Amino acid sequence: MDSTAEILLERFSGDADTDRTAARDRFRDAGLPTPKQEAWKFTNLRPLAQFLDARTEPANDSRPAIPDTLVDGAYRVLIIDGRIDGDLSDAGIDGLSLAQGSGLQADTDSGRALRDLSIAMADDGLRITLDANATPPRALELVFIGTGSRSGGHHFTLEIALGSNSALTVVEHHLGSNAYAATLATDVRLADGARLRHVKLQDESTEAFHLSDCAVEIGRDASHERFVLSVGSRLARDEVHVALNGQGSSVRLLGAYAGRGQQHLDHTTHIDHAVPNTSSHEVYKGVLDDRSRGVFQGGIRVMKDAQKTAGHQLNKALLLSRQAEIDSKPALEIYADDVVCSHGATAGEIDEDALFYLRARGIDAQAAKSLLVQAFLDEAFDGIADEGLRERLKDRVHGALQLEGAAHG
Amino acid sequence: MAATAETIQQVKELGDRYKYGFSTDIESDMAPKGLSEDIVRFISAKKEEPEWLLEWRLKAYRHWLTMPEPEWAFVDFPQIDYQDAYYYAAPKTGDKPKSLDEVDPKLLETYAKLGIPLREQEVLAGVEGAPKVAVDAVFDSVSVGTTYKKQLEAKGIIFCAISEAIQTHPELVRKYLGSVVPAADNKHSCLNSAVFTDGSFVYIPKGVRCPMELSTYFRINQENTGQFERTLIIADEGSYVSYLEGCTAPMRDENQLHAAVVELIALDDAEIKYSTVQNWYPGDENGKGGIYNFVTKRGACRGRNSKISWTQVETGSSITWKYPSCILQGDNSVGEFYSVAITNNRQQADTGTKMIHIGKNTRSTIISKGISAGRANQTYRGLVRIQPGAEGARNYTQCDSLLIGDQCGAHTVPYIEAKNSSARVEHEATTSKISDEQLFYCRQRGLSDEEAVALIVNGFCREVMRELPMEFAVEATKLVGISLEGSVG
Numbered sequence: 089m090d091s092t093a094e095i096l097l098e099r100f101s102g103d104a105d106t107d108r109t110a111a112r113d114r115f116r117d118a119g120l121p122t123p124k125q126e127a128w129k130f131t132n133l134r135p136l137a138q139f140l141d142a143r144t145e146p147a148n149d150s151r152p153a154i155p156d157t158l159v160d161g162a163y164r165v166l167i168i169d170g171r172i173d174g175d176l177s178d179a180g181i182d183g184l185s186l187a188q189g190s191g192l193q194a195d196t197d198s199g200r201a202l203r204d205l206s207i208a209m210a211d212d213g214l215r216i217t218l219d220a221n222a223t224p225p226r227a228l229e230l231v232f233i234g235t236g237s238r239s240g241g242h243h244f245t246l247e248i249a250l251g252s253n254s255a256l257t258v259v260e261h262h263l264g265s266n267a268y269a270a271t272l273a274t275d276v277r278l279a280d281g282a283r284l285r286h287v288k289l290q291d292e293s294t295e296a297f298h299l300s301d302c303a304v305e306i307g308r309d310a311s312h313e314r315f316v317l318s319v320g321s322r323l324a325r326d327e328v329h330v331a332l333n334g335q336g337s338s339v340r341l342l343g344a345y346a347g348r349g350q351q352h353l354d355h356t357t358h359i360d361h362a363v364p365n366t367s368s369h370e371v372y373k374g375v376l377d378d379r380s381r382g383v384f385q386g387g388i389r390v391m392k393d394a395q396k397t398a399g400h401q402l403n404k405a406l407l408l409s410r411q412a413e414i415d416s417k418p419a420l421e422i423y424a425d426d427v428v429c430s431h432g433a434t435a436g437e438i439d440e441d442a443l444f445y446l447r448a449r450g451i452d453a454q455a456a457k458s459l460l461v462q463a464f465l466d467e468a469f470d471g472i473a474d475e476g477l478r479e480r481l482k483d484r485v486h487g488a489l490q491l492e493g494a495a496h497g
Numbered sequence: 498m499a500a501t502a503e504t505i506q507q508v509k510e511l512g513d514r515y516k517y518g519f520s521t522d523i524e525s526d527m528a529p530k531g532l533s534e535d536i537v538r539f540i541s542a543k544k545e546e547p548e549w550l551l552e553w554r555l556k557a558y559r560h561w562l563t564m565p566e567p568e569w570a571f572v573d574f575p576q577i578d579y580q581d582a583y584y585y586a587a588p589k590t591g592d593k594p595k596s597l598d599e600v601d602p603k604l605l606e607t608y609a610k611l612g613i614p615l616r617e618q619e620v621l622a623g624v625e626g627a628p629k630v631a632v633d634a635v636f637d638s639v640s641v642g643t644t645y646k647k648q649l650e651a652k653g654i655i656f657c658a659i660s661e662a663i664q665t666h667p668e669l670v671r672k673y674l675g676s677v678v679p680a681a682d683n684k685h686s687c688l689n690s691a692v693f694t695d696g697s698f699v700y701i702p703k704g705v706r707c708p709m710e711l712s713t714y715f716r717i718n719q720e721n722t723g724q725f726e727r728t729l730i731i732a733d734e735g736s737y738v739s740y741l742e743g744c745t746a747p748m749r750d751e752n753q754l755h756a757a758v759v760e761l762i763a764l765d766d767a768e769i770k771y772s773t774v775q776n777w778y779p780g781d782e783n784g785k786g787g788i789y790n791f792v793t794k795r796g797a798c799r800g801r802n803s804k805i806s807w808t809q810v811e812t813g814s815s816i817t818w819k820y821p822s823c824i825l826q827g828d829n830s831v832g833e834f835y836s837v838a839i840t841n842n843r844q845q846a847d848t849g850t851k852m853i854h855i856g857k858n859t860r861s862t863i864i865s866k867g868i869s870a871g872r873a874n875q876t877y878r879g880l881v882r883i884q885p886g887a888e889g890a891r892n893y894t895q896c897d898s899l900l901i902g903d904q905c906g907a908h909t910v911p912y913i914e915a916k917n918s919s920a921r922v923e924h925e926a927t928t929s930k931i932s933d934e935q936l937f938y939c940r941q942r943g944l945s946d947e948e949a950v951a952l953i954v955n956g957f958c959r960e961v962m963r964e965l966p967m968e969f970a971v972e973a974t975k976l977v978g979i980s981l982e983g984s985v986g
Contacts, residue, residue, distance in 0.1 A: 126569070395903070407918030410885070416913040418924070425900035425930045433924040435883075435915035 170242025183222025220251030236266025308334030347380030765800030784843030787815025798830035840873035
């Protein structure tokens with residue numbers, strides 16, 4: 089047994105709940121992942137352990153400031169240090185219902201110990217269900233705020249279940265101050281014909297750890313579009329596992345990340361094409377400055393009977409500093425022959441020729457660089473339908489990278 | 498589609514077509530079965546090796562005992578019983594043959610069947626303008642003859658069996674052996690270091706361009722033997738050599754282990770071109786028998802402007818585990834990897850390359866073409882690492898997979914680690930089958946189904962095939978033909 093695991097589980101109180109107990113047992117056996125495990129080859133969680141230790145003293149204790157909504161007029165749920173703040177009175181309209189509590193199943197997949205940890209140790213949870221055929225006009229925005237005022241990290245579970253032919257936009261906004269560790273386990277289930285747009289802004293405190301594991305199951309003719317922007321955290325991992333279980337289903341995973349200082353930003357995705365006629369499309373764009381490090385691990389698996397699969401995956405990284413690093417592992421695992429799958433990965437610095445072109449037209453070096461970085465990242469943002477949201481997110485990443493022109497978008 | 502069905506059929510039949518599946522009845526001198534320190538000592542004594550080498554072997558053997566089996570590759574096979582094999586088998590020829598005339602005629606017959614014209618070369622030598630290939634033939638564990646030695650010696654080139662080099666040029670062997678692939682590098686290379694029996698040794702002196710292709714043919718003949726050859730090639734400053742390697746084995750029901758180590762060293766401005774056509778017995782259509790080909794190949798571009806180029810055509814072996822790599826240490830050095838891998842029936846291949854960029858302005862190119870058919874599984878596994886000091890490094894990787902039939906698998910596992918912003922790394926991979934449109938296009942222009950498939954597969958591999966030396970390209974194209982079409986060419 090791993091002693092770190094034992095310490096992390098000290099606060100465990102879910103004895104009555106079999107799923108939580110199962111998750112605890114598995115986490116206790118597995119312990120925190122180490123770089124010796126293939127899935128964690130590039131991300132070392134050793135510095136995380138002390139932040140998850142419930143015996144450490146909290147750093148601070150104050151009521152955090154609540155940010156403006158990212159989407160105009162969205163329903164909003166506040167989650168402060170892993171606990172839902174206030175009641176869920178907004179719910180119950182437009183076919184949408186919100187309930188407190190966790191119903192996540194313990195996962196048997198190996199290498200996902202953090203998911204087990206989140207389920208076992210969840211401080212709170214939110215279940216979002218949407219009736220069949222419902223299409224609420226307003227987005228649902230979840231604001232996760234970390235304050236560093238609770239020791240032992242905070243753990244949350246989120247469940248999103250969409251009825252058939254329903255459609256919903258969910259926005260996650262993670263932010264905070266001081267040092268803390270936040271883990272989040274999410275389950276998304278889309279019934280036949282359902283459509284979910286999921287936008288996540290990871291803007292945690294740069295002293296914080298953010299570890300999120302999201303499992304998505306997509307039914308027949310259903311579609312999922314996910315966008316993640318990672319600018320915060322000292323160390324963050326955004327892990328998504330998608331199962332295309334129904335014919336005609338599709339998924340689009342888009343991501344952008346901007347690393348500065350000593351940030352470590354990990355994006356790990358896995359897409360299973362389980363049945364014929366499914367498609368996936370994945371584009372991640374990253375800009376890494378200073379001594380930051382980016383990690384992209386992509387996996388596409390096409391099962392034996394999943395003929396007529398289309399799967400495309402792309403990770404491009406721009407290194408702005410000599411000390412920045414990118415590690416990519418875009419893997420394909422294919423057991424069916426009638427497929428069109430591809431992946432690509434590139435890493436490099438700003439194109440000197442493009443820079444020269446702009447400077448020759450009277451644009452100064454700094455502005456030219458900003459322009460090229462913005463243009464580089466733009467592709468990943470194209471998938472965000474809501475214009476206001478798209479511009480806010482772009483502003484955020486430009487601000488994070490201190491690009492010129494960020495103030496006016 | 499009829500053509501596809503036909504191709505699948507032909508692919509299925511390949512199991513019956515392994516034309517190198519004969520064995521030769523030659524009396525052999527063998528070590529007792531099993532593996533122990535005594536066997537290591539026995540091999541070393543048989544080879545009359547110096548003390549330092551025996552110590553090196555024993556150290557490797559002791560370390561090997563402590564190493565776990567590598568389990569990360571996408572291959573699946575029962576645990577190897579290392580005690581159930583012979584680690585030394587040599588054709589009994591009494592004293593070493595002084596010339597080819599003294600070699601057992603049965604051996605020569607074997608090589609003739611393999612299409613290796615050991616003798617014919619002597620005739621060809623007189624023909625002006627005919628391409629010359631110097632051949633070192635390794636039969637089970639022992640080198641049985643090297644041709645053209647005299648002519649090479651005149652240029653100062655050393656091309657001989659490694660066991661001979663240990664006697665005649667111990668200083669070179671001692672300096673470079675294990676310097677690229679350390680004994681403890683991995684389980685299989687460690688075993689090789691302990692029990693390697695023969696292989697080729699090449700030294701090209703400063704400024705010499707080797708006037709002919711150097712070639713080694715490896716053949717596993719004896720039952721229950723493993724083959725552990727060790728190849729060491731050193732290209733001194735400003736030299737050039739092209740080296741060809743071919744392998745075959747008889748059809749046997751049991752699995753035989755082949756754990757070779759190849760080390761290449763290129764000094765300033767030197768270039769080594771290493772080409773392999775690997776056609777070990779792949780096992781029958783049910784996956785019975787066949788060679789386990791667990792090979793460690795690595796080249797070190799030590800000098801400035803040096804270049805190492807690997808080209809491989811992998812059609813044989815029941816399991817292939819092989820990653821020819823380049824360590825690009827010298828500034829401006831170049832590494833290349835061109836690979837065609839064909840797996841069929843129940844063959845499994847996990848193969849790829851590593852390009853480690855250390856020096857400034859180092860460049861690497863990886864072109865990998867995988868064709869998977871039957872119930873085979875194939876993986877491209879590669880690493881491109883740009884170290885912080887590799888200013889201006891450049892990598893381009895392309896790996897394409899072609900699937901024939903719905904029972905096979907093709908996988909791609911690339912690792913890309915960039916630690917220098919001035920480096921440019923590009924990776925592309927695709928997986929597809931022969932499309933109906935492509936077939937239709939060809940057929941519309943009057944090609945038969947069979948010709949169309951042949952044309953498309955040929956085109957798919959072309960980028961790699963054209964990298965092969967002429968002598969090998971013919972054989973390789975034929976092999977691809979046998980594997981996938983029956984009438985390619």
